[in-house]
Amino acid sequence: MQDQEPFAKLMEESNIFLDRSALSPHFTPDTLLYRDKQINSIVKALTPSLKGDKGRNLFLYGAPGTGKTSCIKYVIDKVKVLPLVKSKISYMGCKIYNSRYKVLNKIMSDHMPTYAKRGYGITDIYEKLISWIDQDSKILIVVLDEIDMVKDLDDLIYTLTRSNSDVKSGGITTVGISNNVSFKEVLDPRSLSTLYETELAFPPYNSTELSDIIRQRAKKALKEGAIDIAAINYAAAIAAKENGDARLALKMLTKAGENAEDGGKSKIEISDIKEAAKSIESDIAYDLVAMLPEHQKLLLYAISLLSIQGGKYKKLSEEVNGTFLLSGEVYEKYASIASSLKKESKSSRWYRKYVSDLEMQGLIEMMNSGKGIRGQTKLIRLRYPAEKIKATIEQSLFNDSEQPSDQGQG
DNA sequence: CCTCCACAGGAAGCGCAGGAGT
DNA sequence: ACTCCTGCGCTTCCTGTGGAGG
Numbered sequence: 001m002q003d004q005e006p007f008a009k010l011m012e013e014s015n016i017f018l019d020r021s022a023l024s025p026h027f028t029p030d031t032l033l034y035r036d037k038q039i040n041s042i043v044k045a046l047t048p049s050l051k052g053d054k055g056r057n058l059f060l061y062g063a064p065g066t067g068k069t070s071c072i073k074y075v076i077d078k079v080k081v082l083p084l085v086k087s088k089i090s091y092m093g094c095k096i097y098n099s100r101y102k103v104l105n106k107i108m109s110d111h112m113p114t115y116a117k118r119g120y121g122i123t124d125i126y127e128k129l130i131s132w133i134d135q136d137s138k139i140l141i142v143v144l145d146e147i148d149m150v151k152d153l154d155d156l157i158y159t160l161t162r163s164n165s166d167v168k169s170g171g172i173t174t175v176g177i178s179n180n181v182s183f184k185e186v187l188d189p190r191s192l193s194t195l196y197e198t199e200l201a202f203p204p205y206n207s208t209e210l211s212d213i214i215r216q217r218a219k220k221a222l223k224e225g226a227i228d229i230a231a232i233n234y235a236a237a238i239a240a241k242e243n244g245d246a247r248l249a250l251k252m253l254t255k256a257g258e259n260a261e262d263g264g265k266s267k268i269e270i271s272d273i274k275e276a277a278k279s280i281e282s283d284i285a286y287d288l289v290a291m292l293p294e295h296q297k298l299l300l301y302a303i304s305l306l307s308i309q310g311g312k313y314k315k316l317s318e319e320v321n322g323t324f325l326l327s328g329e330v331y332e333k334y335a336s337i338a339s340s341l342k343k344e345s346k347s348s349r350w351y352r353k354y355v356s357d358l359e360m361q362g363l364i365e366m367m368n369s370g371k372g373i374r375g376q377t378k379l380i381r382l383r384y385p386a387e388k389i390k391a392t393i394e395q396s397l398f399n400d401s402e403q404p405s406d407q408g409q410g
Numbered sequence: 411c412c413t414c415c416a417c418a419g420g421a422a423g424c425g426c427a428g429g430a431g432t
Numbered sequence: 433a434c435t436c437c438t439g440c441g442c443t444t445c446c447t448g449t450g451g452a453g454g
Contacts, residue, residue, distance in 0.1 A: 101430080122430075151439080327417070347443055352418065368418095374452050375416030 015223065015266040016257045022220035023250045028073050033216060034209045035067050038200055042075050045198045046173065049139040050079065050087050054164065054171040059195050062202025064179050065245030071202075072143055072175060086170070089141045094149040100156040104129065107142065126159065130166050137169035147176040147195075157191035204244025211236035213246055214253060222257065227268040231256075235273045252276045285384050288361055290396045295338070295346055296354050301393045302333035303364060307386035323386075324367075324379040327355070355380065363389075 021027055032039065042058065049055035060068045076089055090110045097106050104125045112132060133140060142160065150156055157174070164171045176195050205213065214232050235256070239249035253268075255276035260268045289300065303325060311325040331351050338345035346354070355378070358364045365381045382389060 099429090346441095348417090349419080349444080350442060353442095356419090369416090369451085371451065373416090373450095375414085376448090376450050377415095377417045 014261060016226045016261045016268065017221060018223050019221050020254065020257075022217050023254045025247045025250065027217075028070055028077065029216060029220075031216075032067060032070060032074055033213050034205065035071050035202075038067070038071050038202060039075060041198070041200050042071060042175075045200075046075070046079075046141060046175075049141055049173045050082070054139065055141070055173040057173060057195060057197040058175040058200060059198065060175070060177045060200045060202060062179060063204050063243050063245065065243075065247035065249075066179075066202040066204055067246065068177050068179070068202050069145055072145075072177065076143070086137065087139045087141060089143065091143040091145070093145045095146050097144075098149045098151055100150070100152050100159055101125075103142075103144070103150070103156055104159070107140070111140075126163070130163060133163070133167045133170045133172070137167075139170055140172045141175065142172060143175040143177070145177045146179075148178045148180045154191045157194055161191075161194050205240065205246055206244060207233070207236045207240035210239050210244065210246060210249050214249055217250060218253065221253075222268075223266075225267065226257070226260075227253075231268050231270050231273055234270050235277075238273070238277050248280070252280055255280055282384060282388070285363060286388070286392050288363065289389060289392050294397070295343075296358060297393050297397050298338055298341075298343070299330070299334045299351065299354050300358060300363065300389060301397070302330055302337050303380060303382055304386040304390040304393070305337075306330060306333055307382050308390065324381050326369075326373075327352075327378045327380060330355075330380055 022029075038060075042060075045056045045058045047055065060072065062068055073091070076091060079087070079089065088111055090107045092103065092106050094103070097103050101122055104122065107129065108125055112128075132138070144150070147153065160172050160174050174195065211233050214236055215229075218227055218232065235249055235252050239245055239252065242248055252273060253276075256268050256272040259272040259275050260266075263272075265272075289297070292300065306325050306329065307323045311323055312329050331348055334351065335345040345351075355364070355366070359366050363383060365383050366378045369375070369377045369379055
């Protein structure tokens with residue numbers, strides 16, 4: 001069907017979606033399901049600050065998509081509409097505000113937009129902040145999302161704590177959020193005890209909970225009858241397996257909706273969800289690949305080429321049914337690809353770090369050589385289809401201009 | 411048994427960029 | 433505007449390790 005109006009189809013009302021934004025991770029619903037306990041704890045920890053006394057520092061942790069950010073935003077939203085005189089709130093994602101300097105600057109620009117943004121040293125900003133708090137004994141709540149991204153976290157925590165003894169009245173309450181539990185091992189014990197005054201865990205959602213969450217959002221986002229309970233439960237079960245990530249569940253629902261719509265259907269079926277689940281996993285993988293640094297791409301390219309050609313070590317590959325490659329041959333291949341592109345290859349030590357980075361990103365899988373192989377080495381296997389990885393890298397790396405001459409032979 | 415292989419991964423150090431202090 | 437400092441990516445050097453081979 002060719003229509004003269006190519007936009008007509010887009011303008012046309014969707015027969016699946018009502019309001020897609022309700023599925024976005026930034027959307028905060030009216031009620032947050034299964035997080036009453038956490039919300040209450042947050043409120044309890046912060047209420048003294050809202051009344052003008054210093055609250056307790058808070059630390060929220062849990063896997064991605066367990067509602068940490070949503071809960072704190074939810075509480076902030078409720079707090080914002082209260083007639084507050086003294087409490088001020090600064091929320092920031094530490095991926096961007098990743099140093100003491102940047103955090104303090106953000107606080108200043110949040111509450112004193114007239115104060116110049118740059119050109120002041122850290123002590124200037126600090127003193128200005130102290131006197132601002134002192135003015136009418138304000139209570140400042142600083143929410144640091146993804147707090148583990150802050151480089152000089154010890155310094156930052158120290159500065160924030162220190163401020164509480166430097167002001168005559170009022171103070172600062174810190175709320176830290178992280179999905180990385182192990183980062184506290186690198187913290188100074190003093191900042192640790194400060195930051196962890198009140199800990200709050202966000203457990204992963206189980207499939208029943210996820211099912212309710214999906215249903216709640218679907219009611220807003222989708223047209224009536226666009227999905228049935230069986231499909232919702234199916235999506236919930238998949239997301240529950242994937243660490244109970246609600247964000248993933250909603251993304252899956254969005255994608256499934258698109259699939260159904262593309263197929264001209266007016267109802268999301270289980271097959272759409274299945275398809276969505278598959279494509280989301282590989283979407284994430286291919287996005288990751290495209291964003292990799294150059295030499296990691298070259299390395300992954302070497303791995304995908306060898307996977308297609310078949311590695312040296314056939315015996316094991318047959319046993320485990322999948323192509324396992326020897327670390328040594330992968331390095332050789334990588335080096336030859338690099339040199340054919342007139343790039344200097346990195347040292348083998350650095351290569352080993354690259355490989356373990358790729359493993360941590362879940363793109364490859366490694367195991368120790370064990371018996372059958374001389375010496376101690378690692379066996380490497382791609383976790384995604386080699387052809388597709390190869391194509392993705394070619395697209396992003398060579399950009400149809402140059403191709404590596406090294407196609408055969410290892 | 412010892413030796414060699416084929417690596418793994420820690421430690422130290424180096425050049426660089428960018429941010430902080432002056 | 434300038435130097436100083438620090439983190440980062442990387443190399444060089446090194447010690448450790450599990451199995452093969454004689």
